[in-house]
Amino acid sequence: MSTRGERTQAQVLAVLRKHECPLSAYQILAELSRDNPKMAPPTVYRALAALMKQGHVHRLESLNAFVACKCDVHQRASILSICNNCGTVAESVEPELMSQLSSILSKSGFEPTRHVIEVHGRCAACGDEASP
Amino acid sequence: MSTRGERTQAQVLAVLRKHECPLSAYQILAELSRDNPKMAPPTVYRALAALMKQGHVHRLESLNAFVACKCDVHQRASILSICNNCGTVAESVEPELMSQLSSILSKSGFEPTRHVIEVHGRCAACGDEASP
DNA sequence: GGCCGTTGCGTTACAGTATAACGTAACGTA
DNA sequence: TACGTTACGTTATACTGTAACGCAACGGCC
Numbered sequence: 001m002s003t004r005g006e007r008t009q010a011q012v013l014a015v016l017r018k019h020e021c022p023l024s025a026y027q028i029l030a031e032l033s034r035d036n037p038k039m040a041p042p043t044v045y046r047a048l049a050a051l052m053k054q055g056h057v058h059r060l061e062s063l064n065a066f067v068a069c070k071c072d073v074h075q076r077a078s079i080l081s082i083c084n085n086c087g088t089v090a091e092s093v094e095p096e097l098m099s100q101l102s103s104i105l106s107k108s109g110f111e112p113t114r115h116v117i118e119v120h121g122r123c124a125a126c127g128d129e130a131s132p
Numbered sequence: 133m134s135t136r137g138e139r140t141q142a143q144v145l146a147v148l149r150k151h152e153c154p155l156s157a158y159q160i161l162a163e164l165s166r167d168n169p170k171m172a173p174p175t176v177y178r179a180l181a182a183l184m185k186q187g188h189v190h191r192l193e194s195l196n197a198f199v200a201c202k203c204d205v206h207q208r209a210s211i212l213s214i215c216n217n218c219g220t221v222a223e224s225v226e227p228e229l230m231s232q233l234s235s236i237l238s239k240s241g242f243e244p245t246r247h248v249i250e251v252h253g254r255c256a257a258c259g260d261e262a263s264p
Numbered sequence: 265g266g267c268c269g270t271t272g273c274g275t276t277a278c279a280g281t282a283t284a285a286c287g288t289a290a291c292g293t294a
Numbered sequence: 295t296a297c298g299t300t301a302c303g304t305t306a307t308a309c310t311g312t313a314a315c316g317c318a319a320c321g322g323c324c
Contacts, residue, residue, distance in 0.1 A: 005273065026309070040275060045311065062193040062248045064281095064310065079233070081242045094236055097229070101211070101251070104226060109256025110213045116194045118248040119233070124241025137302065158280070172304060177282065196281065196310095 005050070011035075012047040013056055013068060021087040022065035060089065062118045077115045083123035090123065137182070143167075144179040145188055145200060153219040154197035192221065194250045209247045215255035222255065 015031045016023060029044045048066055051057035058067050060080060067089050071078070079092040102112050147163045148155060161176045180198055183189035190199050192212060199221050203210070211224040234244050 008273090024310075038275080041311070042276095042313095043274065046273080061250070079237070081237050081244070083242075084245065090240065090242065092236065092240075097232060097236065100229060100232075101249075104224065104229065105211070105213055105251060105253070108222065108224075109259060110215075110222065110251070110253055111259055112213070112251045112253040113216065114252040116248065116250040116252070117233075118193070119237060119242070119244045120246040120248070121237070121242055121244040127241060127243055140302090156281075170304080173282070174284095174305095175303065178302080 005047070008032075008043055008047045009050050012044060013051055016057060016066060016068040020089075022060050022063055022067045022082075022089055024063075024065045028066070058091070060118060061116050062120070077117075079117045079119065081119045081121065081123070083126055084120050085122055085126035088123055088125075137179070140164075140175055140179045141182050144176060145183055148189060148198060148200040152221075154192050154195055154199045154214075154221055156195075156197045160198070190223070192250060193248050194252070209249075211249045211251065213251045213253065213255070215258055216252050217254055217258035220255055220257075 011032055012028055015028050025041065025044050025048060028048075029039060029041060032039050032044070048057060048059075052059060052066075056069050058069055058078070058080060059065075060067065060082065063082070067080075070091055071093065073093075077093075077098050079094055079097070081090045081092065083089075098115065101115070105112055143164055144160055147160050157173065157176050157180060160180075161171060161173060164171050164176070180189060180191075184191060188201050190201055190210070190212060191197075192199065192214065195214065199212075202223055203225065205225075209225075209230050211226060211229070213222045213224065215221075230247065233247070237244055
């Protein structure tokens with residue numbers, strides 16, 4: 001088992017939790033490099049991969065970035081809504097919608113294994129303000 | 133207006149239509165480089181951006197790749213189902229599901245502007261075969 | 265305890281993806 | 295023709311991600 005590995009994962013997760021906005025792998029790397037200047041990309045990516053497997057972290061495919069999962073239950077299939085204005089990401093778990101999606105696709109014989117649902121737009125907080 | 137630009141767009145679209153699988157920008161570039169060895173990445177990316185704006189091409193965020201739109205009506209919000217086995221991509225247009233998604237999100241004050249829905253799995257053709 | 269296989273981490277180096285920035289060609293206007 | 299505008303080609307470089315190798319750490323066996 002890993003001790004170093006788990007420590008890195010904890011550090012990466014801590015960095016992600018400090019921000020509400022998604023961070024790129026290299027932004028995480030930059031933060032961790034302060035303490036450990038020799039840290040390299042694969043270390044961060046491996047930690048992220050482990051954290052995603054555990055469900056503690058989600059990857060935003062449309063941004064090439066990562067966020068800490070905010071749900072207590074770490075669902076794998078969630079809807080990520082991304083504010084184009086402030087960058088915050090919200091998670092919604094909608095089992096009904098997901099099963100509906102799956103059943104639509106299975107009608108044409110497609111068996112889903114992984115869902116990527118990312119919606120860009122404007123969050124409630126930013127919607128109230130004047131649009132910059 | 134562009135003459136060169138439109139020609140590039142047509143070439144890029146032709147390359148994408150030749151394949152049913154998604155192609156990366158650099159795969160497209162490699163094909164077009166046969167005729168025009170001096171073609172560079174920005175040329176391809178600009179053509180792809182224009183084609184996406186027109187709805188002729190979709191970007192697969194989770195693959196960093198592009199496919200030609202197969203629908204006659206070039207919808208912006210479609211569901212892309214990607215076979216992990218053979219790589220083919222199918223498009224489904226499901227207005228009901230989309231509006232349902234939008235209404236769920238707008239309950240929390242989120243206003244969607246762009247939907248990224250990509251489902252990975254196994255297509256009908258590959259599902260029948262033994263799994264390699 | 266000492267030896268050895270397995271596992272996974274750190275590190276180097278590089279592959280793949282994307283864009284900033286600048287010069288210039290092409291077109292419209294006067 | 296001279297000039298302004300627009301968008302294209304080109305160079306260079308930034309950003310994102312991973313292959314591959316060596317070593318350290320742990321566990322089983324003698």
